[in-house]
Amino acid sequence: MQKQVKSKRRVAEHGEVFTNEREVNAMLDLVKQETERIESRFLEPACGNGNFLAEVLRRKLKVVDARYGKSQSEWERYAVIAVSSIYGVDILEDNALECRDRLFQIFDEQYTRLFRGDCNDACRRSIRFIFERNILWGDALDFTNPVSKQPIVFSEWSPVNGSMIKRRDFMFKFLVQKTFQTSLFNDEGDPATIDEPVKDYPLVHFLELGEDVASEL
Ligand SMILES: C[S@@+](CC[C@H](N)C(=O)[O-])C[C@H]1O[C@@H](n2cnc3c(N)ncnc32)[C@H](O)[C@@H]1O
Numbered sequence: 358m359q360k361q362v363k364s365k366r367r368v369a370e371h372g373e374v375f376t377n378e379r380e381v382n383a384m385l386d387l388v389k390q391e392t393e394r395i396e397s398r399f400l401e402p403a404c405g406n407g408n409f410l411a412e413v414l415r416r417k418l419k420v421v422d423a424r425y426g427k428s429q430s431e432w433e434r435y436a437v438i439a440v441s442s443i444y445g446v447d448i449l450e451d452n453a454l455e456c457r458d459r460l461f462q463i464f465d466e467q468y469t470r471l472f473r474g475d476c477n478d479a480c481r482r483s484i485r486f487i488f489e490r491n492i493l494w495g496d497a498l499d500f501t502n503p504v505s506k507q508p509i510v511f512s513e514w515s516p517v518n519g520s521m522i523k524r525r526d527f528m529f530k531f532l533v534q535k536t537f538q539t540s541l542f543n544d545e546g547d548p549a550t551i552d553e554p555v556k557d558y559p560l561v562h563f564l565e566l567g568e569d570v571a572s573e574l
Contacts, residue, residue: 420439
């Protein structure tokens, strides 16, 4: 069983008490249908090391296995959709990093178990890249990174024509607080609408995500 407390100090300073598996499952069962929908979006704004997100990923991948386990390329495509709709933020950097790693391991164990020597490292790279973009170190109360104070920016990943992915980046604070809207400006210098991305990327094949990390992160 996972430890629920890392240290007294972290509990006092950040309220860090991890939820145990039984409660995680009971809570996720309240929205069971959504947890089993491959493209359903989940955002956990205080994700810790990912207890909820890990279970959401397991449930989604189970559906991907059942529906697409017989075709590696279909399995990979739907696994990318499952992964790209899971988001998390934590104010402690080690939690965010642990969470990313843990989610990647869940994906990779399943991928390797199913396709063994045929696994494709490009698929692993795409998945890692998505987790790097989706699981962020940040303060969910002021919507910034606690050290750099840069705004938290999330990426939306939309499948297009089967194998292509459209990425659009949005400011977290605009996604949750309409009152911030007037301070956002678009490329023409006009006030932007709430759903306007801060950055729009060209279409990319789902196995080519993260190929050029320096310009994409
Ligand atoms: C009670 S723990 C829950 C962790 C995880 N959701 C779980 O259920 O196992 C609360 C988490 O919130 C994080 N946290 C505290 N304040 C935060 C903030 N302002 N923004 C983002 N995360 C925060 C802590 O670091 C901790 O990981």
